[in-house]
Amino acid sequence: MSFVFTDENLKKIEALKERYPSPKALSLPCLWMAQHQESMVSMEAVEVIAELLDTPPMEIYRVATFYTMLNLEPVGKYHIQLCKTLSCALCGKAEVLKHLQERLDIVPGESSADGKFTLTQVECLGSCGTAPVMQVNDVYYEELTPEKIDEILETLR
Amino acid sequence: MRESKIVSRKFGHKESHTLQVARKHGGYSAIDAAFALEATEIIDIIKVSGLRGKGGGGAPVGNKWALMPQDHDGPSYLAVNADESEPGTFKDRQIMAKDPHLLIEGIIITCYAIGAHDAYIYIRGEYYQFQQILQKAIDEAYAEGIIGEKVMGHDYRLDITIHRGAGAYICGEKSALLESMEGKRGHPRLKPQQKEPEWYFGNPTLVNNVETIATVPFIVKKGAKAYRLYGTDSSPGTLLFGLSGHVNRPGIYEAEFGVSMLEYIEQYGGGVKGGKRLKAVIPGGASTPVLTAQEASCVRLDYEDLRVMGSTLGTGGMIVMDEDTCMVSALKNLLEFYHHESCGQCTPCREGTGWVDGIVESLLKGEGTEEDVDRLLDVSQTMNGKTICVFAPAVSGVIDSFVTKFRGEFEAYLKGAR
Numbered sequence: 001m002s003f004v005f006t007d008e009n010l011k012k013i014e015a016l017k018e019r020y021p022s023p024k025a026l027s028l029p030c031l032w033m034a035q036h037q038e039s040m041v042s043m044e045a046v047e048v049i050a051e052l053l054d055t056p057p058m059e060i061y062r063v064a065t066f067y068t069m070l071n072l073e074p075v076g077k078y079h080i081q082l083c084k085t086l087s088c089a090l091c092g093k094a095e096v097l098k099h100l101q102e103r104l105d106i107v108p109g110e111s112s113a114d115g116k117f118t119l120t121q122v123e124c125l126g127s128c129g130t131a132p133v134m135q136v137n138d139v140y141y142e143e144l145t146p147e148k149i150d151e152i153l154e155t156l157r
Numbered sequence: 158m159r160e161s162k163i164v165s166r167k168f169g170h171k172e173s174h175t176l177q178v179a180r181k182h183g184g185y186s187a188i189d190a191a192f193a194l195e196a197t198e199i200i201d202i203i204k205v206s207g208l209r210g211k212g213g214g215g216a217p218v219g220n221k222w223a224l225m226p227q228d229h230d231g232p233s234y235l236a237v238n239a240d241e242s243e244p245g246t247f248k249d250r251q252i253m254a255k256d257p258h259l260l261i262e263g264i265i266i267t268c269y270a271i272g273a274h275d276a277y278i279y280i281r282g283e284y285y286q287f288q289q290i291l292q293k294a295i296d297e298a299y300a301e302g303i304i305g306e307k308v309m310g311h312d313y314r315l316d317i318t319i320h321r322g323a324g325a326y327i328c329g330e331k332s333a334l335l336e337s338m339e340g341k342r343g344h345p346r347l348k349p350q351q352k353e354p355e356w357y358f359g360n361p362t363l364v365n366n367v368e369t370i371a372t373v374p375f376i377v378k379k380g381a382k383a384y385r386l387y388g389t390d391s392s393p394g395t396l397l398f399g400l401s402g403h404v405n406r407p408g409i410y411e412a413e414f415g416v417s418m419l420e421y422i423e424q425y426g427g428g429v430k431g432g433k434r435l436k437a438v439i440p441g442g443a444s445t446p447v448l449t450a451q452e453a454s455c456v457r458l459d460y461e462d463l464r465v466m467g468s469t470l471g472t473g474g475m476i477v478m479d480e481d482t483c484m485v486s487a488l489k490n491l492l493e494f495y496h497h498e499s500c501g502q503c504t505p506c507r508e509g510t511g512w513v514d515g516i517v518e519s520l521l522k523g524e525g526t527e528e529d530v531d532r533l534l535d536v537s538q539t540m541n542g543k544t545i546c547v548f549a550p551a552v553s554g555v556i557d558s559f560v561t562k563f564r565g566e567f568e569a570y571l572k573g574a575r
């Protein structure tokens with residue numbers, strides 16, 4: 001299991017180096033690109049990034065472990081991240097969570113048996129006016145209700 | 158309340174995020190006006206306007222710009238804070254989604270005023286959809302010669318780069334943001350000299366919030382006085398206040414400073430949901446001390462009045478709670494947030510957020526004792542004023558406000574009380 005950046009990403013990285021005072025600044029952009037390629041950040045990717053940016057792998061690893069959106073473990077094809085913070089909690093998040101758990105037969109922190117879904121509870125998504133809110137991979141779903149969850153799950157197949 | 162739309166003026170137009178529509182409604186018309194002025198003249202206008210930072214702190218913007226050295230031997234930078242992670246706050250995303258060109262216009266003027274040729278927009282990782290809209294607007298601006306080698310034909314280079322965060326509340330703190338942009342963990346810096354600018358790879362750097370920057374074009378075009386027509390003497394202008402929680406119409410509605418909180422909630426939010434009575438309001442994002450209904454009914458939405466009430470205006474994102482809300486559970490919710498988001502550098506913060514979370518948890522389980530309520534206040538005390546950044550003191554203020562104002566609800570959970 002080795003990791004290589006796509007040519008397109010390598011080009012992007014070279015172009016980004018022009019934009020920053022130091023290549024060290026590129027650790028997050030590179031980690032994101034790696035995650036988009038593999039849906040997680042592997043240790044192999046960490047080493048490749050370290051070499052590209054001329055930084056010790058441990059530094060990149062320290063960064064990767066600090067940011068909660070970077071997955072160091074594999075996640076399902078659809079990573080469902082439900083906001084649990086106050087405005088969502090006041091507006092019916094508990095009901096939505098219960099429904100998600102029943103439909104997917106998993107609790108937060110778990111992945112479904114077919115590896116399709118991972119359910120996580122996350123902190124405020126900055127979308128409190130349309131609570132409750134969840135994010136599936138990069139997409140927001142707002143003003144959630146159990147019925148809406150059913151509709152959304154239909155589209156995620 | 159009169160209508161006061163400065164930043165949200167174009168939000169209602171169809172396709173308002175495109176260059177064509179932005180231009181049709183006056184977008185980028187402040188650029189030539191700005192370049193006709195000296196950089197220091199622009200800073201003076203901003204000073205006179207009384208513009209205050211809209212990211213939560215409310216610091217005078219002109220004074221902060223003036224800290225940037227005009228004769229610096231080396232690059233200067235602008236970092237736009239689009240981290241927007243303070244619970245209850247969702248205003249900057251409206252600007253990025255509905256009028257990204259207004260933000261770009263503000264960035265151009267700000268960079269010119271402080272002598273920066275590279276601007277970065279640090280956007281929270283979750284906002285990927287808004288990042289894409291913003292990136293499209295930046296691409297359009299490059300293609301049309303609005304930014305790039307020559308800003309709209311002027312002899313001034315400007316590059317704008319979006320930097321995507323990856324889920325860490327603390328990266329909204331300005332020095333943590335810059336650490337993160339240097340490719341490191343987002344740990345706030347110890348800053349010995351408050352009267353000096355921030356730095357990025359050792360060079361002077363200005364950090365301002367998205368909405369702050371988006372307010373700049375209006376002021377430069379219409380003048381400082383025009384901005385002061387809104388708001389109060391010491392809180393001039395407007396803010397994209399917001400409502401979430403138990404209201405009929407949650408959302409972002411721009412209003413001038415100084416309007417009554419209750420009127421704002423009634424007029425824009427349509428009052429409390431389900432015709433229930435109001436119990437409490439967190440006035441400006443989760444890190445501001447909570448107000449009782451009584452306090453909320455007589456406070457005005459400006460920096461000074463909220464201070465008088467023992468709270469702060471923060472980001473202006475109000476979280477409204479009705480009469481049936483359990484204040485102990487509400488505090489527990491926030492403490493889980495803080496416990497999760499403490500960056501862990503300072504012991505009082507790293508340990509304290511865990512302890513208070515644990516104490517409230519045991520209260521909720523009915524396992525709390527008489528001393529626990531006071532212990533909560535004691536731990537809170539240790540978190541106030543002994544840390545690198547103001548995260549921990551803010552948590553302390555939140556705990557104190559909940560416990561002192563709703564002490565009865567906490568005591569109702571004590572062992573044997575139920």
Ligand SMILES: Cc1cc2nc3c(=O)[nH]c(=O)nc-3n(C[C@H](O)[C@H](O)[C@H](O)COP(=O)(O)O)c2cc1C
Binds near residue numbers: 214216238241242548
């Ligand atoms: C814990 C913490 C979190 C913060 N989060 C944000 C944020 O998400 N967005 C923001 O603009 N400012 C945030 N700030 C304030 C910034 O440190 C900084 O003061 C602000 O971006 C300056 O811009 P302004 O003067 O235009 O408001 C935060 C501050 C602290 C202490």
Ligand code: SF4
Binds near residue numbers: 345498500502506507
């Ligand atoms: S107060 Fe908390 S968040 Fe701020 S630097 Fe210290 S540990 Fe980090």
Ligand code: FES
Binds near residue numbers: 084087128245
């Ligand atoms: S509390 Fe859920 S999006 Fe802010």
